[in-house]
Amino acid sequence: MTVIENDISPEDLKKDDISDYYNTDFNILRWLQGHNTLPLNEIARKMKFHLNLRAAWNLDDLHKKERNHPIHKHWKYGITGPSGHMDNVIVNIEQCGKTDYTGMMETYSILEVMRARMVDLEQMLAHVMEIEAKTGKQAWILYVMDITGLQYNKKLYDLVTGSMKSLADFMADHYVEMIKYFVPVCVPSFATALYVVVRPLLPEKTREKVRLIGETNWRDDVLQYAIHSSLPSIWNNENHTFGGFIELPVSYPTDGYYSAKNHSVVKNAQTINVSYGKIHVVTKFIKAGGTLRWWVRGNRNFGFGVFYSDEEQCADFFVAKQVTPCFPWMPGPTLVPMEDEVVVKTDAYYHVWVSNEKSWWRTLEVQLLVESE
Template sequence: MVHTRVTTSNHIVLTQEQTQTLDTKGTPSFTTSGIVNMSSKATIELTDAQQKALTKLKESMRDEIPARYDDVLLTRFLKARDFDLKKTESMVREDVLWRGNMQTDMLLTDWKVPEVLEKYWGGGMLGCDRDGRPVYFDPYGKRDIKGIMHSATGRDIMKFHLQKNEMFDQMIRANSKQQGKQVHGIILIYDMEGMEEQAFWKPGMEFGKQVLNMFQLHYPELMYKMILINCPKISGILYAAVRPFIPEKTRQKVIHLGTNFKDELLKFVPAEILPTAYGGKAENTSKIKPPDKVPASCYLKDRVISSRNLVDRVLDRGVCLEFQYEITRPGSLLYYEFKTKERDIGFGVKLLNNDGTRSTVLEKRRYHCYLGVPEDGQVLLNQPGTYVVKFDNSYSILRSKSLSYWVEVLEPLLDDEDVAFREPERDLSVFD
């Protein structure tokens, strides 16, 4: 197979008025000039057919795209669309419009991260691997996503993710020029330790899907590996929820590790930049900021986050509303959210036994969910069977209740189960 080497030599300005280069250990060092020396050129390898597709794409969009869309970036878009010219051209045009709308070129210089994200999000850059790939550590399992989303606007949270992606992208460009060869992507380490059922809060999961869609549509081929460590069994349900939105070739980049991960992690991350707690030699752990619980005092006034498409129904006085769910896979998760226009409503979950009796799974009680904030939560269903979800207005002999509700069950995937990929939606609206 014949390959063509493509070179690129654009100037790049890095964040924090620093320029990143690599030292002999493959870890980042910094100068303060603010401009990367592009005298050395990064190279990428393409087959003759791929080079022909790249040339045609550049010719068709010569006068329509900004200078940042160099050969390397356009090749990433081509790879994301399997070198289909029509699909790639459409993807690039939409990306140009989207970047203008989100003002991404200003995120590293003119946008200030909101204090609540700076203080409570957690995570940090470890450095680079020996091939120049940025390595980012995210303590996902301990993050208070519900508190974050009640304390920052969806647009700010999205911009926070975009700012990191812009930083990753510029680091890759700079390191590619420094090494004279193309650096392929970033390494993301997600520590799932401490993950609780809050991680399955429906609005948080929906927003996570939007971030995932943004990543695929506008930063194609940016991720080299995603490594999940300290994965509890419950994390499989979370992966089942997002897996349909991940292309197969991206799924192959995801590595699931349990608690015995240290030796495997060192295959991807140099010991010099990996903290000792994770099997490395780095004594300084200040690069990784731990997440923290967001105090209620940080919550935005009158901010109510709700799942979409709640079903409206009137429960007459003395009436109950029940739903039955047949669960075949242990470890399934039942999500719920509900509110009323006025006064309280009863809610609970039970397991239907073979003899017709019912065992309590979530004790029924009356919820005062008419004060503007919906009740929401998750119930872990540990055994197969028939589960009954009940909204109860039987105690009210005088008043009917206007109920808005949403209930859903998510089952874990089997080890060998395949899931079809769903194309990302173009609507990247946020919870504002």
């Protein structure tokens, strides 16, 4: 999915694709700030990619929804209050050391993880937009990452460079310039060393925003970014009293892992080899009210998306209408297959897109089932 030149402009986007809810000066500004080294038409393409996602999953209304996905029991809500030290900045606490990310990725597909996570991301954006509407000034999220309790094990590197990188890339692609700083606190020495290794893998804008705080005096050091009332009370000790409330996350039971359920490849799935630098697309014409379902897993990193268009041959998937969020890169081998079923709303050609474009020399093997009714 290579960015190519075309004549898309921000004016075209605002005319056809952007919703009244999302159409604010500050939302447009964030795209210009986040991609300030790119030509305007490439910024417009990236924005169109996001707007297609917003339409596919009705993101404009998502901030109003309850956090009732099963994943939300394990990945807790983190917004606590204003920074107090930085104007128009809201604090979000991510309990990185206590959240069972490994269990999450062993239990749910990355598509299902994002289905749950999008609720939180849209609620963060809604808080930012609300402040901007009141003040007339740009707002941000301070993303405090609590590393307390993080344990080093052999899966940590794979998790950080695989699944969590994919989620970070997704956030950087779709929530451009929403984060003021990423502030990991109580960072142990092994995590600092790991960050040095993985730092080059992060998006450049993300790297520039990271502010590490080590294990020594971290409760005092973090106060340069946020006031006591917006930092979590779970940090309280005899010398510190914080007033923010967050719930502790719950670990996943191992008997719920996909690997523990002895699943096999679904019936009628095809094994397909995709050469390096290439894509594989399955296209079906489906009338409105029909059903499209898919199941996919791969033996290595790959990209995946489901799109629709008026033409049987889609020339540019990057700006095509999305049925479900597109992931240009996901880690492999797949721990939990991605599967879903949708009732289509439009007579169109529906394209299931599998990409090995980011590979330089290795062939991708996927098991893929695409069915329609």
